[in-house]
Structures are given as C-alpha cells and as structure tokens.
Amino acid sequence: MRERSSFLRNRKSSSQAARLPVDAFSIDRASREPIQQQIYTALRDLILRGVLTPGLKLPSSRELSRNILVSRNTVVRAYEQLNSEGYVETRHGAKTYVANIPPPSSPAVRHDISKMAGRVSRFAHAFDPEKRISFSSDRSALRPSTPDVAVFPFTTWNRLFGRYLLHPNVDLFNYNYDLGYPPLQAAIARYIQAYRGVVCEPEQVVVTNGAQAALDLLSRMLLKDGDVVWMEEPGYVNARLVFSAAGADIEPLNVTEEGWGLQNVPEGNIQLIYTTPSCQHPLGLSMRVEQRLRLLDIANRKAAWIIEDDFDSEYRLFGRSIPAMQGNDKFGLTIYVGTFAKTLFPAIRVGFMVVPQSICEQVKRAALYCGQQVSLPLQATLSDFIMNGHFASHLRRTRRLYAERREAFLKLGHKYLNEWMEPFEADVGIQIAFRFKRPLDDVAIASKANDMKLNVVPLSRYYYREPIRGLLLGYAAIDERAMQSHLALLAEVIKEQTS
Template sequence: MSVDRGSDEPMHRQIYGALRRFILDGQIQQNTLLPSTRSLAEDLKVGRNTVIAAYDQLLAEGFIEARAGSGTWVAPIQQKRPPAALRAGLAAPQKLSRRGQTIVNGPQPPRNAGVINFHPGVPETASFPFTIWSSLLVRNARSRDENLLGYISFAGHPGLRQAIASTISLSRGINCTADQVIIVTGAQAALDLASRVLMDEGDHVWMEEPGYLGAKSAFLASGAQLAPLKVDRLGWHLADPELPPPRLIYVTPSCQWPFGTIMRIEERLQLLDIAERHGAWIVEDDYDGEYRYRGRPVPALRGLDHADRVVYIGSFGKTLIPALRIGYLIVPRELSVPFDRAVSITGQFAPLILQATVNDFITQGYFATHLKRMRRLYARRQANFVKLCQEHLAEWLTVTENDSGMQLLASFVRPYKDSDVVAAAVKEGLDVQGISINYHSSEPEHGLLLGYAAMDERQILRAVLALRAAFMRLDRQ
C-alpha cells in the first residue's frame, strides 16, 4: 500500500480506501492484526494522525475493531466477498421492473446539443425580463422568511396558489379556490401525481390517439391499460364502441397534441357526460392554452358548469422559462386534501423561493405584460414561419397557420417516413420531431411537429433551409 502525495484525495482517505478495499476483497482476512498507527505511519512516511483518521473511519463502519491490550484487528465479517474480477463474472444481469422497461423502451423525442432546435413547445427566453426576475428572486432569497425555508406548504406557496386561482378565472374561465391549486415540479410531475392518486393498476385510461408521449409514459408507469381515444383533424371519436369503461380520460382540448384541433362545445359536454356516467376522472392538459392569436383564449374544459370530475394541469414552462420546473393542478374540492398529502410523500414540490418569486411576478403585473408581449411575438413568428415554409419547402411539406399553440403540424407531400426525415435533419444540424411517435396502437400518420416560437427571423430561415437540405439529402438516396 502507498499514498499518492500529488492526488487531490486526502491521504487519510487514500489509506482508508485501500484498507477497506483489501478487507472487502479478502486480501486481508478477518481476525488479522493490523499494524499499529505509529508503525503504519512510519512505513508510509505520513503523520500518525493521518493513519488514526483512517482507522477511526474504518472503526466507525465496522471494518475493524480495537481489542483491549492487543491492538487493532480486522473485524470478523461473516460473508467473505470474492475478488472484484470474479464478482463481475458471477453477477446476475440487472433487471428493471416491467414498468421500468416500459418507460425506458418507449420512443423519445430527439434532444441533441449544439444543433438548430425545431422542438415543439419551446418558448422564447431571450425576451424574458431577467433583470426584473433577478431582482424579485434576490429579494426572496435574502428575506430569510421561515415560510420559504422549511418543510411546510407541500401543496405550494400560499400566495402563488391564490395568485393562480385569481388569474386563471380571468384567463381560462376556471372558478376555484386556492386550496384546489396544487403546485408541483412541472406538468410531467402533475401527470405522474394524478395517475398515482386517481388510478389503480389495470385501470383503463382513454388516451388520445395520437397523443402526448409524456402522458402515455406516466399512465403506463402507474400500471394503466391504455385504450386509444381516436382523434383526427375534425375532432374526438367519443362514441367509439370499442372503448372500454374508463377510470380516467386524458385530453388536450384547447390545442390537441399534435394536431392543434380545438374541442368543440358539443364534444366537451359529451365528454363530461361520459365521465359522469362512468364515475371517471378527466385529466385536462392545458399545455399552451394561453397562446391564442386571434380572439381570446378558448375557456378550459374545467371552466364549464358541472365539470367537477376534471383535473386541470397547467405549467409555467411555456409562459415563463422551462427550467423553472413549476407546474400545477387544479383539482375538484373533494380531492384537494388527498392531493396535498400525496405531494408531501412523493417529493414533487417545487422550491418555495422560486414559487414566491413567480407569485411576485404575477401579482406585480409582470406576468400579464410578458404574456401579452409573447402572444404578439409568436403570432408574427408563426406568420413568418409559414411564409418561409411555403417559399422553400412546398415541394415536400404543407404547413398552415393555426390560431393557437407554439408549434405547427407539417404534412408530407410525398410518402416519407418521418423517422427518416428526422435522421436526415440531424445530419444537417437540425432537431425535428416526427408525429408518428405520438401514436400508441394504430397505424401512424407521418409528418413533423415544428416549433417556431423560440427562434427569431434569422434563425427560422436557417432552420427552414436546413430542413430543405435534409429533404434534398433524402431524395438523393
């Protein structure tokens, strides 16, 4: 054994680690007398206190024991481990649970660093008022408010819960109280929490087909049986006789993912009636319902009368900054206490200092101003994006404007597989997302879901030309 004086690791940790490894691998047998601290220190040319520190750590962990009058001995560890090399050969293959396999084996949207980003649902961050945000954040961090520093308010910062309840009445037509608002770490955490609280393993979930991949993953992870609720550009097939009685129904009625369709009022009323008849819960994912470019945003399904079986999910990831990881649920009054308790044991609560800062950002008027500015910006970018697609991509794609959302559906003019287009785009330094990954059980439609909101005019042109080059690459193959 030796010590490396040039290492960043302290010498007592090197000695501790070497002895620990020798004992575990059986190179030093149990009931072996170890050198005295003075003797080992002289051999290694280190201070005696260095060896004492190493021995003390081994003693605390039970690897060695001090026997009165006879020195320090390796403890009689009952089960001797084979050497590391042999253990590697004997080890059984590590297996995930069935749910774990389902989660990790599912399709994933591309996420490549250092490329042009056409990801859907990504907001503009360059225009975010960081100076204002920083000032609010610093003030909350310096406040030393015990209400922001302890293990309290698991369901969310009281001020933010009240601010959401107040603003969502105006913006989305939802009447609720603050105790019905549950703050979590993003929309995906909200989906996970809802599936855990509202479902048992084997329950049927009506899942939009095509539909949001993140929701599918959350429900499968909770052991759900997915039943495809078919959706096309004309609407939801709610009367499909093949659908089983549901325990939960997942919908994106304000801007269907990925088609961008808005659910008509007759469909909304029919959906509420179905949930009432079956005693089912509806999960309304309003992932970017704040963004409507002509007229006012469409009121949420949760805002209709008699919508007491709807759990509404919203997020600040699209309206502020994705990395905040702050989302929320608005639950029926009867579920407010169960969800409050569930958050406390699942660990899905967002940092209170960040929540307090979002609350200040809302109540001081900055959120409304920022949202209004982003609506105007995204409307201009969408019009410019469609124009550029028509000029440069008409040979391969059909892209039309949409009244809502932060992305547009692009249909192929020719019979491409979108996975081939995605692969060709990566070679041109471009990340795009095919829509086929949003199909779960039926023959998929192929196309692209293109996010334009995060790019300025120069970046959009660059992305469009890169996509054109990807199609030309495919055509040459």
C-alpha cells in the same frame, strides 16, 4: 502488491502482527489528499481485497508512524476512522485487529448485473429509451414546443429571487407548507380564473414539478391494472407513457380537423379521459363548445375522470384564448393541469393541477409523500412575479412576438416546403403540425434532418394506430433568418430523401 517480497514489518512482534506490503504506504506528500486519508484508504483497500485477513493484528500506531515517517496522531486518526466504519476493531487495550468482514463472493456466484437490470418493475420498463427523440441541446432550431428563452425577463426574475436569498425568511427555507404554498396557490388561482375561465378555490391548486409530475401522480392515483384511458390520438406521448406505466389500456379518441371522434365511445368502462381541448397536442386545434359539453356528459355517464391538459393555450394567433373546459364542468370530474414551461421557460419545472374538492386532500398528500413539492424560494419568486404583473406583461409580449413569428414561419414554410407538405388548419400553440401531401417516410426524414441538428419530430410518433405522416415543427424560439436557413436545409433533406 501481494506478490512483492518486501514488507513493512512490525519490528517487535513480527510473528503475530500484520505484514503490510511496502507499497501500501507510498505516502504522497505532495498530494492534496491528507496523509491520514491516504493511510486509511490503503489499509481499507488491503482489508477489502483480503490481503489483510480477519483477526490479523495491525502494527501499533507508534510502530507504523515510525516506519512510514508520519506523526503518530495521524496514524491514530486513520485507525479511529477504520474502527468507526467497522474495518478494524480495538481489543485488549490498544491493539488493533482486522475485523471479521465477509470475503467478497467468488466470481462464480456473482450475479449478472444486466439480468438484474432487466428485473425492474413493469413501471420502469414502460419508459423504453427508444421512445425518446434526442434533440441537439446546443440550439432550439425547429424543436416543437419550445418558447424563446432569450426574451424571458431574467433581470426582473433575478431581482425577485435575490430578495429571498438576501433576506432569508426562515419560513421558506425549512420544511414548511407541505400541502401548498398559499401565496402561489392564490396567484395561480387568480390567473387561471381570469384568463382561462377555470372555476376553483386557491386550496385546490397543487403545485408540481412541471405538468409531467402532475400527470404521473394522477395516473398512479387514479388508475389500476387494466383500467381504460380514452386518450386523444394523435396525442401526448409523455402522458401516454405514464398511463401505460400505471397499467392502463389506452383506447384512441381520434382527433382530426373535423373535431374529436366522440361518436366512437369505447364500450365498457372508462376510468380516465385525457384531452388537450384548448390547444390539441400535437395538432394545435381547439375543441368546440358543443363537443366539450358532450365529452363532459360522456365522462359523467361513464363515471370517468377527465384530465384537461392546458399546456399551451395562451398562444392563440387571433383573439383571446379559448377558456378551459374545466369551467364548463358541472360534475366535478375535471382535473385541470397547467404548466409554466411555455409561458416562462421549460427548465423552470413548475406546473400545477386544479383538483376537484372530492379528491383534493388525497392528491395533496400523495404529492407530499412522493416528494413532489417544488422549491419554496422558487414558489415565492413565482408568486411575486405573477402578483406584480410581470407574468401578464411577459405573456403580452411573447403573444405578440410568437404571433408575428408564426405568420413568418407559415409564409416561409409555404415557400420552402409546399411541394411536400402543408400545415394543419390550426391557430393555437407554439408549434405547427404539417402533413405530407404524398406518402413519405416521416421517421426517416426526421432522422436525417436531426443529423443536421434541425430538431424536428415525425408526426407519426403521436399516433398508435393509423398514423398521418408529416412533421411537427417549432417556430417560437427563432427569428426569421434562422427560419429561412433551417427551412431551406429541411427542404434539401426532403428533396434528397425523395429523389
């Protein structure tokens, strides 16, 4: 633009006033962008590019408006906008000059953005993108840990939610209840006392954006560089990541079908123990009571906190869910973490933790200042959903449905996959871990299967030392027909990989 020879000239005082490239004002009258905005943008860009240099006088609003055939007010408003943002300044009455804006750096001193991106904290580096598996999002297929969203009672939910929107309650639409929304704290406390055997007062319930936010907050609060977390292996990758990001070293607490390897307690200090005793992730096993008591005892001896992640124990194939370990804790060391991701739907992003009284206020304040509060209208809807009995009936219904599907899936799994793999002996949760019967590369198989949108996870992903190879498969979100076709396709993939 600068090279063009034709300029709009300030007629009266062309010697000192800005010469503006004529195409700077190709005002587009058909555009939806207001003319005032077009003038503002054109002048701002000329200033930023250094075409209009500091100190240069701009044409008066009257002259410019005449030249470009727009109303004077429109130009005045554009000049006012430039003035208020600091691109121009008005001096000597009404004269407008280009302000003194530092020129853009020369390319020679421009920083290498990719290097700057590499300079982020170790915390950020911990979340290495390669650790993620990308699932196809247009269907669940065999994706582990996935409930059937289609059976969620959205009509009821929408009615409850709509009530708050139709009759907005100022309480729920302002900065309120910083340290917890009491009706939801009470509803969750009642549920986990009755169904999970958790011992707590409602004030100990801290509602979070999913269980993950609770794990992140706890790891940042309880761990320092070099602290030791004794963590289940195989174990929950997302928990491990936030512990590592907080600077902790991870010691494996091996889990097999024989139980938790509590005989191999790490020497030295342990600051935190992470466990999923009522539905081991990913194997779906549950810890026997004598092991629970022993683990609590070890925590007490080592002065370690325990995070009990109770993410999926509602779905037990036979009988009642096994009560939470927190209920056995006489020492006040267990922080119980729960989520509604499986019992309602994952995208609800509501989880919670039950924090021992000794650190409860500290955790609540940290949640507040880390921006961890959950939307109040959502909390109100969820508390109504629980208190009016809808949560209990949805649980009853999905328990039945998932138990039937689990049985069907195991039968079909045997039919299609028995040649290569067998399920772990487990009866809890909405996913099933299978181990290979002979040495096979689970990462390669999963990768091929996921090219076909099957959404499986290699079992070795959950191990950091000596992996058991196999696949983790979800069954809860699909009916028998879908199971048949997905498992048949998976069998083909494995056959191809092994031939």
